Amino acid sequence: MRASILAVGSELLGTDRLDTNSLALTAALRRYGVELRQKAVVGDDEGEIADLVRRMAVETDLVLITGGLGPTSDDVTREAVAAAFGLAMAEDAAVLAGIAERFAMMGRVMPDVNRRQAQVIAGAELLHNPRGTAPGLRLETASATLFLFPGVPSELEGMIAADLVPWLAQRRGDITLETATVRIACLPESEVEERIAPAYAEFGRETITVLAAIGDIRVRVSAGGAEAARRARLEQMVARIVTLVGPAVYSRREEADLETVVIEDLTRAEATLAVAESCTGGLVAERLTRVPGSSAVFLGAVVAYSNAVKERLVGVPSALLAEHGAVSEEVARALAEGARRLFASDWGIGITGVAGPGGGSAEKPVGLVHVAVAGERGTEHRRLRFPGQRRRIRELASQVALEMLRRQLNATRGEP
Amino acid sequence: MRASILAVGSELLGTDRLDTNSLALTAALRRYGVELRQKAVVGDDEGEIADLVRRMAVETDLVLITGGLGPTSDDVTREAVAAAFGLAMAEDAAVLAGIAERFAMMGRVMPDVNRRQAQVIAGAELLHNPRGTAPGLRLETASATLFLFPGVPSELEGMIAADLVPWLAQRRGDITLETATVRIACLPESEVEERIAPAYAEFGRETITVLAAIGDIRVRVSAGGAEAARRARLEQMVARIVTLVGPAVYSRREEADLETVVIEDLTRAEATLAVAESCTGGLVAERLTRVPGSSAVFLGAVVAYSNAVKERLVGVPSALLAEHGAVSEEVARALAEGARRLFASDWGIGITGVAGPGGGSAEKPVGLVHVAVAGERGTEHRRLRFPGQRRRIRELASQVALEMLRRQLNATRGEP
Numbered sequence: 001m002r003a004s005i006l007a008v009g010s011e012l013l014g015t016d017r018l019d020t021n022s023l024a025l026t027a028a029l030r031r032y033g034v035e036l037r038q039k040a041v042v043g044d045d046e047g048e049i050a051d052l053v054r055r056m057a058v059e060t061d062l063v064l065i066t067g068g069l070g071p072t073s074d075d076v077t078r079e080a081v082a083a084a085f086g087l088a089m090a091e092d093a094a095v096l097a098g099i100a101e102r103f104a105m106m107g108r109v110m111p112d113v114n115r116r117q118a119q120v121i122a123g124a125e126l127l128h129n130p131r132g133t134a135p136g137l138r139l140e141t142a143s144a145t146l147f148l149f150p151g152v153p154s155e156l157e158g159m160i161a162a163d164l165v166p167w168l169a170q171r172r173g174d175i176t177l178e179t180a181t182v183r184i185a186c187l188p189e190s191e192v193e194e195r196i197a198p199a200y201a202e203f204g205r206e207t208i209t210v211l212a213a214i215g216d217i218r219v220r221v222s223a224g225g226a227e228a229a230r231r232a233r234l235e236q237m238v239a240r241i242v243t244l245v246g247p248a249v250y251s252r253r254e255e256a257d258l259e260t261v262v263i264e265d266l267t268r269a270e271a272t273l274a275v276a277e278s279c280t281g282g283l284v285a286e287r288l289t290r291v292p293g294s295s296a297v298f299l300g301a302v303v304a305y306s307n308a309v310k311e312r313l314v315g316v317p318s319a320l321l322a323e324h325g326a327v328s329e330e331v332a333r334a335l336a337e338g339a340r341r342l343f344a345s346d347w348g349i350g351i352t353g354v355a356g357p358g359g360g361s362a363e364k365p366v367g368l369v370h371v372a373v374a375g376e377r378g379t380e381h382r383r384l385r386f387p388g389q390r391r392r393i394r395e396l397a398s399q400v401a402l403e404m405l406r407r408q409l410n411a412t413r414g415e416p
Numbered sequence: 417m418r419a420s421i422l423a424v425g426s427e428l429l430g431t432d433r434l435d436t437n438s439l440a441l442t443a444a445l446r447r448y449g450v451e452l453r454q455k456a457v458v459g460d461d462e463g464e465i466a467d468l469v470r471r472m473a474v475e476t477d478l479v480l481i482t483g484g485l486g487p488t489s490d491d492v493t494r495e496a497v498a499a500a501f502g503l504a505m506a507e508d509a510a511v512l513a514g515i516a517e518r519f520a521m522m523g524r525v526m527p528d529v530n531r532r533q534a535q536v537i538a539g540a541e542l543l544h545n546p547r548g549t550a551p552g553l554r555l556e557t558a559s560a561t562l563f564l565f566p567g568v569p570s571e572l573e574g575m576i577a578a579d580l581v582p583w584l585a586q587r588r589g590d591i592t593l594e595t596a597t598v599r600i601a602c603l604p605e606s607e608v609e610e611r612i613a614p615a616y617a618e619f620g621r622e623t624i625t626v627l628a629a630i631g632d633i634r635v636r637v638s639a640g641g642a643e644a645a646r647r648a649r650l651e652q653m654v655a656r657i658v659t660l661v662g663p664a665v666y667s668r669r670e671e672a673d674l675e676t677v678v679i680e681d682l683t684r685a686e687a688t689l690a691v692a693e694s695c696t697g698g699l700v701a702e703r704l705t706r707v708p709g710s711s712a713v714f715l716g717a718v719v720a721y722s723n724a725v726k727e728r729l730v731g732v733p734s735a736l737l738a739e740h741g742a743v744s745e746e747v748a749r750a751l752a753e754g755a756r757r758l759f760a761s762d763w764g765i766g767i768t769g770v771a772g773p774g775g776g777s778a779e780k781p782v783g784l785v786h787v788a789v790a791g792e793r794g795t796e797h798r799r800l801r802f803p804g805q806r807r808r809i810r811e812l813a814s815q816v817a818l819e820m821l822r823r824q825l826n827a828t829r830g831e832p
Contacts, residue, residue, distance in 0.1 A: 013452045015443045016627055018434045027431045036429045037464065039457040048453065190527050193488045205490065211427050220430075275719075281705025282698030285719040289697025292773050292806060294721075300729070301719035303691075303701040309716040309759060343725060357708050385522060388547060389570065390708060 001034045001172070004056040008068035008077050009151055010043035021066045021149075021156050028160050030179075032172040033224045034062060044068060049080035057084075057144040064164070067151030069134035071114040077148055078137070082121045085141050092120040099133045124148075127163045131155040136163060177224045180234045181254040182241045184217040185403040186396075192217050195244050203237055214392055215399035216258065219245070250406055258402045259287040265409040266297040266347075273405070274343030275301035276314045276335035278326065279353040279369060283398045299343040304335065314338035325364065327352050332370035333379050340374045347408075348374040349401050355390045369397045373404045375412070380404060417450045417588065420472040424484035424493050425567055426459035437482045437565075437572050444576050448584040449592030449640075450478060460484060465496035473500075473560040480580070483567030485550035487530040493564055494535055494553070501557050504538040511536065515549045540564075543579045547571045552579060593640045596650045597670040598657045600633040601819040602812075608633050611660050619653055630808055631815035632674065635661070666822055674818045675703040681825040682713040682763075689821070690759030691717035692730045692751040694742065695769040695785060699814045715759040720751065730754035741780065743768050748786035749795050756790045763824075764790040765817050771806045785813045789820045791828070796820060 005026070007019035022039050029036050037060050042048050049068070056063045068077030082089050096118035103110040117134045120126060127136030127147075132155040137148040147164060149156050184192055189212040196219060200208060203221070211218040219241050223233035242249050251261050266273055275284050285301035288294050302314055307326055310316040316334040324330045335350025353369030360366035367386040372379050384400060386393045421442070423435035438455050445452055453476050458464050465484070472479045484493030498505050512534035519526040533550045536542060543552030543563075548571040553564040563580060565572050600608060605628040612635060616624060619637070627634040635657050639649040658665050667677050682689055691700050701717035704710050718729055723742055726732040732750040740746045751766025769785030776782035783802040788795055798820060802812045 013442065013455065015439055015446060016625065018436065018439070020434065023431055023434070026429065030431060037459065037461075038468075039429065041455040043453065045453075052454075190487050190529055194527055194529060209427055209430070210488075211433070280702075281710075282701030282717055282719065285698030286696075286702045289699075289719070289721065290807065290810075294697075295775075298721055300721045300725040301698055301717075302729075303698065303705070303717035303719070305705065305711050305714055305716045313716070313718075313758070342729070359711075387518070387522060391706065392570065394706075 001032075001062060002037050002060040003029050003034050003062040003064060004037055004060045005039045006049075006052055006056060006063065006065045007039070007041045007151070008044065008049055008065065009041075010074070012041045012067075013043050019066075021151065021153060024153075024157060024160055025064050025066070025164070028164055028168065029062075031165075031176050032168040033177040034168065034172070044074040044076055046076040046080045046083065049077060050084040053081055053146065054084040057141050057146060061144050063144055063146045064149065065146065066149045066156060069117065069136070069148060069150050071111070071117050071133070073113075075116070078119055078121060081137075081139065081146065081148060085139075087124075087139075088122045089119045090122065091115070091118050092126070093118075095120065095126065095135055098135075102133055127159060129155055129159060130162075131158050138163070138167070176230075177222050178230055178234060179220050179222045179254075180238050181252070182219045182221075182238055182245065182249055183251040183253075183256065183258075184219065184245055184248045185250050185258050185406075186215050186400055187217060187245070187248045189217060192219065192245065195246070196241055199237070199240050199244060202240065207237070208241075214395040218254070220254075247407065247410075248403075250403065258399060258406065260291050262402050262406050262409070263288060263291040263294045263297060265406060265413075267293075269346075269409055269413065271346040271409070272297050272299050272343075273347045273349070274299045274339040274345040275349045275351075275401075276304050276310075276339035276342075277301060277349070277351045278304050278310070278335070279355040280351050280394050280398050280401075281305065281355075283394050284349060284351065284401055287398060287402070299345050302339065302342065310335065310338075314342060327354055327364050327368060327370060329370050329372075329381050329383060332372040333374070333381055336372035336374035336379055346376065347405060349405060350374070351397055351401055353384075353393070353397055355393045355397075357390060367393050369393065369400075371397060371401045371404060373401070373408055375408060377412075380408065417448075417478060418453050418476040419445050419450050419478040419480060420453055420476045421455045422465075422468055422472060422479065422481045423455070423457045423567070424460065424465055424481060425457075426490070428457045428483070429459050435482075437567060437569060440569075440573060440576055441480050441482070441580070444580055444584060445478075446593055447581075447595075448588035450584065450588065460490040460492055462492040462496045462499065465493060466500035469497055469562065470500040473557050473562060477560050479560050479562045480565065481562065482565045482572060485533065485552070485564060485566045487527070487533050487549070489529075489532075491532070494537060497553075497555065497562065497564060498537045501555075503540075503555075505535050506538065507531070507534050508536040508542070509534075511542065511551055514551075518549055543575055545571055545575060546578075547574050554579070554583070593638055594646055594650060595636050595638045595670075596654050597668070598635045598637075598654055598661065598665055599667040599669075599672065599674075600635065600661055600664045601666050601674050601822075602631050602816055603633060603661070603664045605633060608635065608661065611662070612657055615653070615656050615660060618656065623653070624657075630811040634670070636670075663823065664819075666819065674815060674822065676707050678818050678822050678825070679704060679707040679710045679713060681822060681829075683709075685825055685829065687762040687825070688713050688715050688759075689763045689765070690715045690755040690761040691765045691767075692720050692726075692755035692758075693717060693765070693767045694720050694726070694751070695771040696767050696810050696814050696817075697721065697771075699810050700765060700767065700817055703814060703818070715761050718755065718758065726751065726754075730758060743770055743780050743784060743786065745786050745788075745797050745799060748788040749790070749797055752788035752790035752795055762792065763821060765821060766790070767813055767817055769800075769809070769813055771809045771813075773806060783809050785809065785816075787813060787817045787820060789817070789824055791824060793828075796824065
């Protein structure tokens with residue numbers, strides 16, 4: 001089964017609103033293994049709505065339409081759908097009575113405009129809308145099933161549960177689709193794609209989706225069928241992706257981001273952490289403290305923006321700063337070790353770099369970052385050169401720092 | 417001129433991603449009075465992309481396509497558009513060299529998959545993409561102009577400015593619709609609505625939009641017509657909104673957020689700042705250091721998560737901690753004053769609170785935050801009780817801290 005979603009409303013074509021209703025509809029479709037082929041947004045234009053609906057009803061089996069069922073003259077979804085299939089419309093006495101009653105309940109008289117909401121397309125089934133005045137409609141055409149839902153999110157939500165899901169369940173039975181996620185740090189998207197290429201061949205390209213954020217990639221796999229087989233298939237796919245990608249996999253849970261995993265690993269190791277960051281300006285600390293319960297293992301941070309602070313507060317020797325400059329391997333190491341000493345923590349992270357847009361030079365260009373992680377057994381360092389702008393450079397630097405620590409924690413755990 | 421927007425990418429048909437790129441494109445279209453007729457999202461399917469693009473190119477004069485220009489085999493926008501209009505494709509040597517060079521800069525060899533990004537549609541003009549590997553394309557068909565842009569938001573943003581806007585400016589001449597923004601800190605949306613109600617009556621409801629984020633509200637006004645009249649009208653509207661809202665207005669520039677304004681005000685006052693934050697975990701420092709050039713006035717921060725750090729590093733007296741607890745007015749004041757002393761700065765911010773979800777009590781519930789700002793003339797304190805969850809509480813606390821400092825800086829400026 002293939003579906004399309006159409007959101008109707010000129011306000012959804014402006015500069016600050018998006019059709020978020022489609023996400024709730026998509027979630028319901030997914031659960032029943034219905035493939036969403038296309039989403040569209042169109043203004044309150046009867047002709048354009050009719051064109052789109054007609055086309056979607058040919059190209060897909062299920063068309064979900066939201067919005068344009070209101071009482072005002074620019075709410076034309078009912079009329080457009082009727083026109084698209086050459087169907088008549090008529091006022092439904094029971095619907096009209098229901099609307100009038102709803103107003104009466106609020107101690108008001110039904111305004112005349114609301115009468116339009118009692119218009120029903122010939123042959124359509126009415127869908128009760130307990131949270132609003134506009135009923136929904138379900139219409140069977142020669143090629144597809146159409147649902148007309150209100151655009152108000154709370155009303156739609158109620159009708160997804162009461163009308164769409166039971167309809168899907170009846171037709172789709174147990175064919176549910178389930179997903180699992182593998183999360184990966186600090187690998188470029190193209191490299192992840194290359195590494196997992198064999199899995200595309202083995203499991204089918206359409207079952208694997210790669211979602212890339214800054215320094216953070218999600219590989220999401222999906223499987224359908226009966227529960228036991230589906231679960232086994234998902235486990236198999238996840239295991240294969242993990243093998244193909246290698247140690248850059250940091251989590252097998254959709255919701256567990258890198259900072260969450262680092263806090264969990266620290267907690268498991270009963271180890272504490274402190275940070276001295278320069279160019280990331282507090283981002284590493286801020287990310288770690290987003291995680292509830294981080295206070296048990298994260299002791300604190302110094303944002304050491306100026307050389308004076310690096311020297312006086314974190315104890316970076318002035319000779320190092322003078323000889324190598326603030327952006328150098330030596331200073332990154334001294335920051336990591338200084339943080340560890342200052343906070344008396346088990347682990348220390350030090351970051352120094354040029355986030356730009358100013359401050360770059362031929363020798364030390366914008367995007368150059370030194371990251372160091374200090375632990376009981378010594379200090380590890382990486383020199384990085386990130387492309388892009390200030391925000392991106394800071395994000396990537398914080399991601400590398402957390403990933404370096406995560407790997408060290410893993411390595412330590414593996415040892416006697 | 418009428419336009420359509422097509423976002424390509426199967427990930428945009430999932431349950432957690434929306435096509436936000438269309439908002440930036442819509443803003444550019446609006447400025448030049450181009451009417452957006454339709455938006456659509458389609459998966460990585462060559463046939464469906466080709467169908468949609470062909471139809472959009474008939475129905476509208478301008479078709480803006482984002483996404484599907486990446487290196488992997490599911491990036492098929494180039495191929496689909498070429499197929500839609502029966503055009504050939506060929507590898508462009510200069511583009512290929514540029515991509516290889518970009519990888520070389522990062523110290524890597526170009527993976528073979530990236531070669532696909534050097535494919536160019538016959539007759540299309542290349543659009544340079546300084547922030548990524550995939551160049552954009554502009555193609556004239558018999559009925560429409562098509563732009564193919566990358567889907568990565570930062571890359572798209574650069575190309576809207578460098579390619580789309582100049583193209584629109586050349587064709588549309590004088591900007592037809594212009595907007596201005598008033599930014600407001602720490603007022604609830606309902607209060608802003610009440611305060612600006614008279615402006616709705618005076619200027620027309622459709623010319624004023626209120627956009628609410630956490631602790632941060634934008635009132636956006638718009639005016640059309642010839643340049644002089646339009647500018648005068650905008651100035652009049654902005655002045656009225658500023659009067660109605662009062663001192664919570666912190667900026668009259670769309671892009672100037674609160675941290676930017678605070679850094680500007682500090683720079684103007686030639687004053688320095690340091691921060692000691694507990695429950696916000698580095699968020700205040702991170703926000704301030706997002707602003708390029710902040711290093712001239714922002715000296716640094718201590719993220720003092722544990723009592724030991726508050727005491728030993730920031731100099732909060734242990735008696736205070738014992739008597740009043742870490743979340744108290746006294747400790748917030750001591751943190752602000754301690755930060756000022758530790759970094760030898762003109763201003764100090766101190767924050768302590770219960771961000772949750774754990775750690776709350778009847779006396780000190782989740783959402784209780786104390787913020788203090790210390791300056792030459794003393795320390796100001798506010799006790800706040802925020803509703804909502806961890807992330808929201810942290811955001812609001814950082815916003816209040818920055819706003820308190822901004823008002824103090826303004827007050828100081830007004831004095832002899």
